Structures are given as structure tokens and as C-alpha cells.
Amino acid sequence: MVSKVLLLYGYHYGTTGSFIEQSLRRQVQLCAVGAGHEQATEPGWRAGCERAATLQEIYQLLPRDFEPEVILVVESGEKFFPDGLQDAPCPCWYYAIDPHFNGEWQRDYALLFDRLFVSFKQYLPLFENVGHPWVRWLPHAYDPHVYYDHGAPERDIDIAFVGDMDPQTRPQRVMLLQALQAAGLQTCFTKGIWKEEVAKLFSRSKLVFNHNHDGVFNPRNFEGSSCGSVVVTNPAENLTDFFTPGENILIYEDAPSLVKLVQVVLSQPERLAQLAAGAAAVVKQHSWDQRMIDLFTMAQEPAVPIRTHFSQQQQMRANAMVYQSRGLPGKALSYWRSIAWQVERDFEVPVRITAIYAQFGFFPQMLALLVELLEMPNPPVEALMPLRNFMVEICCEQRHTRGAELLLEHFTTIAAEQRQKLQALC
Structure with missing residues (x-):
């Protein structure tokens, strides 16, 4: 039976993560870390950190005598995405509580974990279809220490x-x-x-x-x-x-x-x-106490050795995709660039980097990379197609002559009005 758990989630009063935290405190020795925990008033050891703090930074916050046997990450929306989970020294588990809202990025995030617990049964295939070997249903619950009949004088x-x-x-x-x-x-x-x-x-x-x-x-x-x-x-x-x-x-x-x-x-x-x-x-x-008992019971089932079911490159790509979709461009760029060193002539990496530059307003960098891509002997025109209209708009705003020339050369389906604007720059 696990006795020391490091719980990672972005804190907000009354969310699923906070109920799970209180339940775990009744069952194991727990340390809770994540963005927003500095605002918490509930008892128990906890520490706040940055939204994308590294696992090394998180471990430095822990009490010296606390060595986690398991890391449990509970989804907390936009609040917290710790970096480096793939290198955790102990088993790392994830509870996906809102896959109907967040399934698109959770599919990637799943690659970083040994065991996946999913709140909605109908979403199990979403994670199984990415090839994860260990996915289990763990339904929502309630906290009877909070939700009980408070004995109002009448039900008025x-x-x-x-x-x-x-x-x-x-x-x-x-x-x-x-x-x-x-x-x-x-x-x-x-x-x-x-x-x-x-x-x-x-x-x-x-x-x-x-x-x-x-x-x-x-x-x-x-x-x-x-x-x-x-x-x-x-x-x-x-x-x-x-x-x-x-x-x-x-x-x-x-x-x-x-x-x-x-x-x-x-x-x-x-x-x-x-x-x-x-x-x-x-x-x-259906209390959270019972759900946590179920979680530990299921987790004792045989599983593959720690994080060996996906390659390092797959995990790096998963990090890059999650950080890009969650609005953390610096982290995303770092991972995509690390992948670029390992993969030669893979157009996905520079195209993804171009998209990040476009998404977060790094327009000079976007245009420089666009020129580099379109000057290749076999440029990735099809891969860049979703960015076409945006690239035209930015080329015109920035009055980027070379970008305009290359867009006119390689994208034959540009609308007439946009084509005229680009031709005016050449």
C-alpha cells in the first residue's frame, strides 16, 4: 500500500482537486504542490509554485524527510502543467476529470504517465486509442464531510x-x-x-x-x-x-x-x-474516500515498467503539444527545438514552431521561419495551408516583401483580394 503521495494540481477552493486532497490526507502522508496553493487555507502541508514549474523545482520545495512513492496529477483546467513529469523517479499517475472539455490535449498529456484514471467511462477509448496500455474508469464522487443534511428548520x-x-x-x-x-x-x-x-x-x-x-x-x-x-x-x-x-x-x-x-x-x-x-x-x-481506495486498489494491478511504453521523442512531443495548446509558448518552443535536434528533415517541427510564433504574436520570427521553409527545395506547402490566410495578413502588415513573393509562388488558391495586396509589396 502506498503511504507517501505527492499530489500536483492547480488549487482553487471547492474544485475536484481540493476534495481529492482532503480525502488523501485522511488516508496517506501527503504533500500538495501547484499553482495557487499559496492562497489555500485548508490544513496540511502544501506549497505554491509557478504554472509550469519543473519537477526538480517542485522536489526542492518538499520537506527533507518526504520521499514520494507516487506522484498523482489531478487535472485542474488551465491552472497547472508541471514540466519534466516524464523523468519522475517514481510512478506518475494522472486523473483526467474533464475529458469532454479537455480531451484534445489530454490525449497528448497521457503519454507522460504510467497509469491513467478517467472520470467518464465513455472517454476511455480516447486514451486507449493513443496506445496507452493502462487506462481505468474512476467516476466522480462527493465529500460527505461537506455535503450532508445540515438540518435546516424547514425545506422552504x-x-x-x-x-x-x-x-x-x-x-x-x-x-x-x-x-x-x-x-x-x-x-x-x-x-x-x-x-x-x-x-x-x-x-x-x-x-x-x-x-x-x-x-x-x-x-x-x-x-x-x-x-x-x-x-x-x-x-x-x-x-x-x-x-x-x-x-x-x-x-x-x-x-x-x-x-x-x-x-x-x-x-x-x-x-x-x-x-x-x-x-x-x-x-x-460514492464518497471521495471510497474513490481513493478504489484508485489505490486498481493501481496495484500489473503494469509495464515506469514510462517505457512511449519513446522519449513521443513524450517530448506530448509536452510540446500540451504547452502550445495551454498558452505556454516558451515551454512549447523549448521542446520542439529539442526534438528538431533529433529529427532531420521532419517538417512537423518547423511548422509547429511557425504556428507558435503566429499564435503568440512573434511575427518577425514567424516570417523569418516562413521564408526558410518556403525556400526549401520541396517546401511543406500542404502542412502550412492552415496558416495561409494568417501569413498573408501578417506579411501585408509587416510589409515583408520576400514573404509575399514566396506566398504568391507556392499558394495558388489565395483569394483575389489577398493576392492583390501581396502583389503590391513585390
Whole structure:
């Protein structure tokens, strides 16, 4: 059994990483490091660092008597991407919690780890298809130390919701919430509150509205149920792995069915109480403590030796791709240039570097590399095609004559208006 864990994640109060941290502290000796940890107020050893701190820098922060047996990296959105994980001296594991949002770069990131845990079962093939030999499902959970019935004097709210209500990004959710408000119910829909505040609100609510975005199962299903409320939710992949619709959770399909379902169940206090009791019972087995036990149990399964299933060049490329997509051009360029030393006449590397220069506004460097590429005997015109319009625009802005000549020579499909602008520079 592992006893010393180094947990790496970008800290924010109330996120999945923070729940996992508190659970692990109850089970193992833990040090938590990552961007934002200097702002944390929870007890336990932790240290803040830069967004792309190296593993060597992270190890220098650790207490002298702490030698990690395992490094667990928990996805934290844009917040933290430690550098050098492929060289870790101990097993390195990754928990991908939002592959429906971040799968595009997580596929690359996965190459740096020995074991992958994925929050949504339907996304396991995303990681298996890149050739990773060890991928397991570890569903979301809830923290019963936070989410429990706080014993409000009465449940004076018919239905509550806490979460994103941006009409630009969640239009269907907003439409459903508006339908509930229009039905004359006692509602409380809010955002920007966390943990205990959410639990206290749910403890005053007969029902908790949920909307599983993109059809993925979110932890609100557990959190509302654990506070003595009945969750009313839309369908989600694998929801029936945890709940039985009609017995401990209610399922709607659209706004009319949602409103009718809510009105009917609110008119049946005995059924409401039965649903709530069933929900509270079923969620007990889905705590973060249990998930961490499951994680360590699964991790004992045989696996290949530490990080031997992908080559060094594949791992370097993975780092480069992740840092480029996450807005860290310096780190990305460093990795692409290191790869360039190892690979002769591989057009992907200079094209990727050109794209980084373009993406982050290094226009003189972009134009210099563009000229170098297009003056080759067999220039990578097709590989550069996605950048064509942008390169035309920058050549015109920078009044770059040689770049204009080469674009006119090699890109025959340039629009007439753009062609005229380039010809004016020649």
C-alpha cells in the first residue's frame, strides 16, 4: 500500500482537486504542490509554485524527510502543467476529470504517465486509442464531510440550483431554469458559492435541479442527494450505474416534462420522502474516500515498467503539444527545438514552431521561419495551408516583401483580394 503521495494540481477552493486532497490526507502522508496553493487555507502541508514549474523545482520545495512513492496529477483546467513529469523517479499517475472539455490535449498529456484514471467511462477509448496500455474508469464522487443534511428548520425551497447559468455557453440549461421559474415555484438559482454554502442551500431544498452538460455525469447528482434532496436531472451516460430512475433520482427529457415532473412530485410528500431516503442511501458508497481506495486498489494491478511504453521523442512531443495548446509558448518552443535536434528533415517541427510564433504574436520570427521553409527545395506547402490566410495578413502588415513573393509562388488558391495586396509589396 502506498503511504507517501505527492499530489500536483492547480488549487482553487471547492474544485475536484481540493476534495481529492482532503480525502488523501485522511488516508496517506501527503504533500500538495501547484499553482495557487499559496492562497489555500485548508490544513496540511502544501506549497505554491509557478504554472509550469519543473519537477526538480517542485522536489526542492518538499520537506527533507518526504520521499514520494507516487506522484498523482489531478487535472485542474488551465491552472497547472508541471514540466519534466516524464523523468519522475517514481510512478506518475494522472486523473483526467474533464475529458469532454479537455480531451484534445489530454490525449497528448497521457503519454507522460504510467497509469491513467478517467472520470467518464465513455472517454476511455480516447486514451486507449493513443496506445496507452493502462487506462481505468474512476467516476466522480462527493465529500460527505461537506455535503450532508445540515438540518435546516424547514425545506422552504421547492427547487434549487448552483452552477453556470451563462446563456452563451449553457443556453439549454438557462431555458430549463426559466421554465421552472415561470411555473410559479419557490426557486433559488445561484452561482459563485462553494462547498458548505452549497450544502446548506441544498439542505433547505426539496429538489435539486441538475443539467448534465454534454451528456456527462456530474457530481451534483451525488451532492444534492447527500443533502437530503431529490435530484431532478436530464439523462447522462452511466447514470444508471449509480442511480435507479424513479426510485432515488428523477429524470426529465425537456422543459415541459421537467415542469410536470417537479409539480407532480411536490404534490406527493410521501413519495418525495421515499425518493430522498433512497438517494441518501445510495450515495454513501460514492464518497471521495471510497474513490481513493478504489484508485489505490486498481493501481496495484500489473503494469509495464515506469514510462517505457512511449519513446522519449513521443513524450517530448506530448509536452510540446500540451504547452502550445495551454498558452505556454516558451515551454512549447523549448521542446520542439529539442526534438528538431533529433529529427532531420521532419517538417512537423518547423511548422509547429511557425504556428507558435503566429499564435503568440512573434511575427518577425514567424516570417523569418516562413521564408526558410518556403525556400526549401520541396517546401511543406500542404502542412502550412492552415496558416495561409494568417501569413498573408501578417506579411501585408509587416510589409515583408520576400514573404509575399514566396506566398504568391507556392499558394495558388489565395483569394483575389489577398493576392492583390501581396502583389503590391513585390
